[in-house]
Amino acid sequence: MSVTEERTSGGNGFVGRRLKRKEDPRLITGRATYVEDLTLPGTLYAAVVRSPEAHARITSIDASAAAERAGIEAVFTGEDLADMAAPCPMVWVPPGVEVHVPEHWPLARGKVGYVGQAVAVILGGDKYGVVDAAEDVVVEYDALPVVVDPEAALEPGAPVIHEQFGTNKVFEWSLAGGDVDAALAEADVVLERRIVNHRTAGAAIEPRGAMAEWREGRLTLWSSTQIPHIARVILSIQLGISEEKIRVVAPEVGGGFGSKLQVYGEEVLVAWCARKTGKPVKWTATRSDDMLTTHHGRDQIDDVRIGAKRDGTLTGIHVKVIQDCGSYHLIEGPVIPTFTSCVISGAYDFPAVRTDIVGVFTNKFTTDAIRGAGRPEATHLIEVCMDQLADELGMDALELRRKNFITEFPNERPHGFVYDSGNYHGTLDRCLEMLDLEAFRSEQAELRQRGVYRGVGFSTYVEICGLGPSRALGPDGWGMQGGYFESAQVRVLPTGTVMAYTGTSPHGQGLETSFAQIVADRLGLDPEAVEVIHGDTNTGPFGKDTYGSRSLAVGGEAIARAAEKVQDKAKRIVAHKLEAAPEDIEVAEGAFRVKGSPDKSLTLADVATEAYIPGDLPEGMEAGLDEISFYDPTNFVWPFGAHACVTEVDVETGRVEILRWIAVDDCGPAINPMLIEGQVHGGVVHGIGQALFEQIVYDEHGQLVTGSFVDYAVPTAAEIPSFETDRTETRSPTNSLGVKGVGEAGTIAATPAIVNSVIDALRPLGVTYLDMPLTPMRVWNAIQEARR
Amino acid sequence: MSSKVPIRLSVNGRVRELDVEPRLLLVHLLRDQLGLTGTHVGCDTSNCGACTVHLDGEAVKSCTVLAVQADGTKVTTIEGLAHGDELHPLQEAFWEDHALQCGYCTPGMIMAAADLLARNPDPSEEEIRHGLEGNLCRCTGYHNIVKAVQDAAEVMHGSAVADRQEVSV
Ligand code: FES
Ligand code: FES
Numbered sequence: 035m036s037v038t039e040e041r042t043s044g045g046n047g048f049v050g051r052r053l054k055r056k057e058d059p060r061l062i063t064g065r066a067t068y069v070e071d072l073t074l075p076g077t078l079y080a081a082v083v084r085s086p087e088a089h090a091r092i093t094s095i096d097a098s099a100a101a102e103r104a105g106i107e108a109v110f111t112g113e114d115l116a117d118m119a120a121p122c123p124m125v126w127v128p129p130g131v132e133v134h135v136p137e138h139w140p141l142a143r144g145k146v147g148y149v150g151q152a153v154a155v156i157l158g159g160d161k162y163g164v165v166d167a168a169e170d171v172v173v174e175y176d177a178l179p180v181v182v183d184p185e186a187a188l189e190p191g192a193p194v195i196h197e198q199f200g201t202n203k204v205f206e207w208s209l210a211g212g213d214v215d216a217a218l219a220e221a222d223v224v225l226e227r228r229i230v231n232h233r234t235a236g237a238a239i240e241p242r243g244a245m246a247e248w249r250e251g252r253l254t255l256w257s258s259t260q261i262p263h264i265a266r267v268i269l270s271i272q273l274g275i276s277e278e279k280i281r282v283v284a285p286e287v288g289g290g291f292g293s294k295l296q297v298y299g300e301e302v303l304v305a306w307c308a309r310k311t312g313k314p315v316k317w318t319a320t321r322s323d324d325m326l327t328t329h330h331g332r333d334q335i336d337d338v339r340i341g342a343k344r345d346g347t348l349t350g351i352h353v354k355v356i357q358d359c360g361s362y363h364l365i366e367g368p369v370i371p372t373f374t375s376c377v378i379s380g381a382y383d384f385p386a387v388r389t390d391i392v393g394v395f396t397n398k399f400t401t402d403a404i405r406g407a408g409r410p411e412a413t414h415l416i417e418v419c420m421d422q423l424a425d426e427l428g429m430d431a432l433e434l435r436r437k438n439f440i441t442e443f444p445n446e447r448p449h450g451f452v453y454d455s456g457n458y459h460g461t462l463d464r465c466l467e468m469l470d471l472e473a474f475r476s477e478q479a480e481l482r483q484r485g486v487y488r489g490v491g492f493s494t495y496v497e498i499c500g501l502g503p504s505r506a507l508g509p510d511g512w513g514m515q516g517g518y519f520e521s522a523q524v525r526v527l528p529t530g531t532v533m534a535y536t537g538t539s540p541h542g543q544g545l546e547t548s549f550a551q552i553v554a555d556r557l558g559l560d561p562e563a564v565e566v567i568h569g570d571t572n573t574g575p576f577g578k579d580t581y582g583s584r585s586l587a588v589g590g591e592a593i594a595r596a597a598e599k600v601q602d603k604a605k606r607i608v609a610h611k612l613e614a615a616p617e618d619i620e621v622a623e624g625a626f627r628v629k630g631s632p633d634k635s636l637t638l639a640d641v642a643t644e645a646y647i648p649g650d651l652p653e654g655m656e657a658g659l660d661e662i663s664f665y666d667p668t669n670f671v672w673p674f675g676a677h678a679c680v681t682e683v684d685v686e687t688g689r690v691e692i693l694r695w696i697a698v699d700d701c702g703p704a705i706n707p708m709l710i711e712g713q714v715h716g717g718v719v720h721g722i723g724q725a726l727f728e729q730i731v732y733d734e735h736g737q738l739v740t741g742s743f744v745d746y747a748v749p750t751a752a753e754i755p756s757f758e759t760d761r762t763e764t765r766s767p768t769n770s771l772g773v774k775g776v777g778e779a780g781t782i783a784a785t786p787a788i789v790n791s792v793i794d795a796l797r798p799l800g801v802t803y804l805d806m807p808l809t810p811m812r813v814w815n816a817i818q819e820a821r822r
Numbered sequence: 823m824s825s826k827v828p829i830r831l832s833v834n835g836r837v838r839e840l841d842v843e844p845r846l847l848l849v850h851l852l853r854d855q856l857g858l859t860g861t862h863v864g865c866d867t868s869n870c871g872a873c874t875v876h877l878d879g880e881a882v883k884s885c886t887v888l889a890v891q892a893d894g895t896k897v898t899t900i901e902g903l904a905h906g907d908e909l910h911p912l913q914e915a916f917w918e919d920h921a922l923q924c925g926y927c928t929p930g931m932i933m934a935a936a937d938l939l940a941r942n943p944d945p946s947e948e949e950i951r952h953g954l955e956g957n958l959c960r961c962t963g964y965h966n967i968v969k970a971v972q973d974a975a976e977v978m979h980g981s982a983v984a985d986r987q988e989v990s991v
């Protein structure tokens with residue numbers, strides 16, 4: 035069995051091909067190792083006692099009965115963790131903006147602010163036994179008034195969740211460019227909409243989990259995380275352990291979608307417990323734990339105003355965002371709506387833009403990055419409002435879009451962001467070609483005669499990813515306390531095969547394959563001879579992990595650059611051996627050869643022999659063939675595309691069925707087109723989930739109503755159509771590969787296409803606007819109301 | 823802890839005799855006591871299907887079966903699906919069609935699909951989608967999973983194999 039479609043002698047030409055994934059054999063045979071598959075001798079299992087109250091003072095904890103149970107090793111509460119050096123950090127410190135950051139400890143200290151907050155931990159040798167013991171912990175609470183609605187939380191007289199701030203406001207900040215007030219004043223039409231973008235979950239099928247070992251003053255943490263490198267820094271800070279004594283490993287990770295772009299209290303807690311007890315400690319979330327305490331996403335209320343001239347020329351957009359932050363922050367929650375503001379201009383040439391953001395504490399769990407992180411919210415409001423505005427102007431919605439598409443690149447937007455490259459007409463043209471809009475419209479009209487309601491909706495999105503330039507995101511830019519480069523190391527082994535280390539931490543994206551393709555082409559190898567290593571802080575250089583569709587555009591570029599450094603050195607060795615100039619050496623057909631004399635060549639294995647048995651290297655050259663690159667991009671990358679969704683609405687029941695989905699995306703030249711399609715399929719279904727089925731619901735007491743997969747409706751195969759996908763390729767000038775990201779694009783694009791489609795279907799019945807999720811009940815109610 | 827109960831079952835063709843707690847779930851027996859960690863746990867409400875195995879040839883969610891209920895049965899897990907180095911046609915098709923990303927749902931998905939094809943060797947797209955309704959995948963959007971099941975069905979029918987042989991003759 036070969037990973038490659040057809041065996042070649044190696045060499046150029048692997049980039050761009052649909053190679054089967056190198057990671058799959060272990061995954062399809064059940065031989066992969068996820069955190070929960072690891073156990074060390076003497077492992078203690080941890081069970082966490084969680085608060086049933088949304089807002090309360092803890093008056094007492096009696097764990098004596100639990101501690102006395104057979105097989106229980108220890109019980110710890112917040113008080114026992116007094117030696118912890120620092121609370122869970124939040125790394126967004128925007129210059130000149132005050133952000134309220136309450137202390138958030140792995141186990142509550144004196145007070146709880148959400149249902150599910152960890153209060154105590156039980157350790158014991160039996161998985162089931164610790165759960166039994168957790169039931170025996172008696173915690174007394176003094177309940178406090180609860181506030182779950184972010185707007186109510188901002189009202190005077192609302193219960194204040196963190197008294198020290200005197201308000202539930204977390205922060206307020208704006209990103210703007212151009213004169214929005216003037217732009218709206220000079221508009222002929224100002225569209226106003228209030229859009230509720232509800233709370234959702236990442237819902238990776240592998241729940242969170244972590245195992246820690248403390249041995250001879252050194253800590254190892256295995257965690258189901260997207261960010262092992264960042265986690266090491268944070269563990270060092272929180273536990274007061276010197277960084278080089280800590281190793282963090284992300285083994286096989288069963289999906290993340292942003293929900294594992296986090297350092298959770300339990301990860302720090304098992305590490306603390308392992309040090310305290312001297313034994314390995316392992317914790318695995320149940321699905322209920324996961325729904326309660328794996329960060330949620332979205333939860334914005336967007337008040338939108340868009341100005342336009344009669345002819346459809348857009349004059350400005352102003353959005354007021356209320357972001358529900360939950361009651362405590364994790365590493366970067368409050369910055370998420372900033373990503374909404376980055377792309378608030380959408381694909382359109384708005385001369386003036388303004389986003390005013392208010393973050394609010396409520397007695398719910400933390401919101402933070404979930405697939406798209408702020409950009410799905412932006413795309414949703416813009417793309418829904420483009421349809422709404424077209425309706426108000428009596429214009430065709432696609433004509434309105436085309437009239438305002440940005441066509442010149444690079445394009446500096448009024449708020450300072452520079453769109454790198456694009457061809458928005460191009461993706462829309464291809465999308466329409468695949469859809470055959472005319473045929474659809476006549477079929478739609480015909481079906482309506484028979485009481486069948488079908489609609490088509492579009493989304494012509496642009497997004498920002500490839501995080502990111504450190505200068506833009508870092509302490510002096512937006513105020514993230516970190517750098518956003520990526521690292522890579524390409525090491526040729528003595529026999530001429532390669533280990534390629536990446537600082538990214540994939541968990542399903544297929545980077546072991548796509549990065550191998552990049553290296554293989556540069557070194558004249560078959561991708562099978564390239565092993566891509568990731569997810570372990572003790573191998574390879576310090577990295578910045580996986581999120582924000584950055585792996586390829588930043589990490590892949592770093593891999594390419596490291597491979598090119600190796601190639602340069604190899605060329606010098608080959609030139610020396612073959613008595614040619616380094617500039618005259620090329621990599622082709624699996625060898626380094628002299629241009630014009632293909633019979634004069636050496637393979638990488640020959641070069642490796644020279645490098646590692648250095649008898650005859652060029653003057654002054656060091657031995658070895660092993661190079662590192664740190665790549666910090668100069669700009670973000672801006673993928674874009676056009677999606678169309680055809681739905682049919684059963685007007686008797688309100689049920690929405692998706693009949694067709696056409697996705698034309700542009701993320702630059704493909705490294706492996708098959709992987710891109712996979713990301714688009716999965717991304718779109720994540721968006722379909724939010725648009726039709728999924729919603730995190732809390733009741734007025736702050737109780738989570740959707741605490742399992744029974745109530746939180748992740749789409750199944752039965753609700754999803756097959757996809758019609760295509761791509762255009764517009765290079766990004768930002769990196770040498772020309773690539774943009776695609777991990778989040780589908781999710782960012784999807785929701786407005788569905789909503790626009792359903793509104794299109796129901797417009798003859800008088801339905802003109804709908805908020806998500808489009809549950810049968812909501813749709814049916816809208817139909818009834820419109821009929822009245 | 824209640825006293826243990828002896829059970830005897832065959833797992834991937836090997837007979838196992840163990841003493842288990844009456845409340846032990848089959849999935850934990852397989853994972854923790856037999857070291858077969860290819861069977862995963864994704865939920866606590868029998869919704870996700872990550873734990874799907876075959877019990878006497880039929881797909882079951884092993885998080886919903888007690889180990890004692892498996893006494894006297896034949897269990898097949900993902901580790902027992904391939905014949906030595908020769909992958910099952912579904913495993914091949916999942917690989918070929920990029921029907922997995924993080925791989926966490928994959929063992930359960932493949933076991934559920936194998937059961938589906940055993941009952942319905944030539945399913946329509948609709949039948950595949952409904953047949954796999956009990957298995958959640960958050961990564962792939964199902965498109966390639968459906969394709970892989972169709973492709974595997976074709977191979978298992980033998981038609982694809984025969985076609986290929988004809989071409990190569
Ligand atoms: S673990 Fe989810 S159905 Fe068994
Ligand atoms: S491949 Fe990740 S859940 Fe299915």
